[in-house]
Amino acid sequence: MSLHLRPEEIEAESFRIIEEEVGPHSWSPAQWPIVRRVIHTSADFDFARSMFFSPDAVARGVAALREGRGIVTDTTMALSGISKPRLKQLGIITSCHVADPDVATQAKAEGITRSVAAMRKALSHPHNGIFVIGNAPTALFELLRLAEKEGFRPELVIGLPVGFVGAAESKELLLTKAHDLDIPFITNRGRKGGSTIAASVINALLIMAEGA
Numbered sequence: 001m002s003l004h005l006r007p008e009e010i011e012a013e014s015f016r017i018i019e020e021e022v023g024p025h026s027w028s029p030a031q032w033p034i035v036r037r038v039i040h041t042s043a044d045f046d047f048a049r050s051m052f053f054s055p056d057a058v059a060r061g062v063a064a065l066r067e068g069r070g071i072v073t074d075t076t077m078a079l080s081g082i083s084k085p086r087l088k089q090l091g092i093i094t095s096c097h098v099a100d101p102d103v104a105t106q107a108k109a110e111g112i113t114r115s116v117a118a119m120r121k122a123l124s125h126p127h128n129g130i131f132v133i134g135n136a137p138t139a140l141f142e143l144l145r146l147a148e149k150e151g152f153r154p155e156l157v158i159g160l161p162v163g164f165v166g167a168a169e170s171k172e173l174l175l176t177k178a179h180d181l182d183i184p185f186i187t188n189r190g191r192k193g194g195s196t197i198a199a200s201v202i203n204a205l206l207i208m209a210e211g212a
């Protein structure tokens with residue numbers, strides 16, 4: 001590989017390799033750029049088989065971004081991975097409350113995780129509509145509980161928590177309940193996921209929302 005390739009050339013060549021190695025697939029033209037970017041971020045072709053989209057997830061997510069709906073993440077790492085120029089272009093506010101002092105105080109007082117308390121705080125801001133979960137299964141479990149018990153309806157949930165305790169189970173619950181709760185979602189099956197993966201999904205949607 002030439003050391004003089006520009007970043008956009010490296011990305012284009014990476015996408016070419018991904019296309020070649022994945023070969024024929026059943027992803028729709030709207031879904032494939034997201035799956036491809038996840039593979040590009042992770043170099044993990046398992047995502048070509050494990051990703052799941054609700055039928056209208058991409059369209060509703062792009063519409064929410066174009067409307068400037070707020071994005072909430074479960075970690076500062078996911079937040080830092082989202083394209084700031086694209087957020088600015090679309091006038092989107094982002095937030096992550098997991099490190100907020102009042103969230104820590106609430107979590108300790110109630111015996112819950114800070115991720116759960118952070119999701120509850122995020123719901124108090126009506127402009128928030130897109131929830132990006134890349135680390136904490138408890139955050140995804142709590143979003144689903146709030147949807148079922150309190151009628152909360154996000155515009156999109158990107159549910160990609162990673163790990164050995166609760167990650168796969170939280171995503172299975174999302175797959176089970178999302179249709180009845182009318183929650184558009186993008187997720188995958190299994191233990192794999194992560195903040196960088198979740199950020200790559202929202203970045204792919206931001207590119208679509210910009211029309212780039």
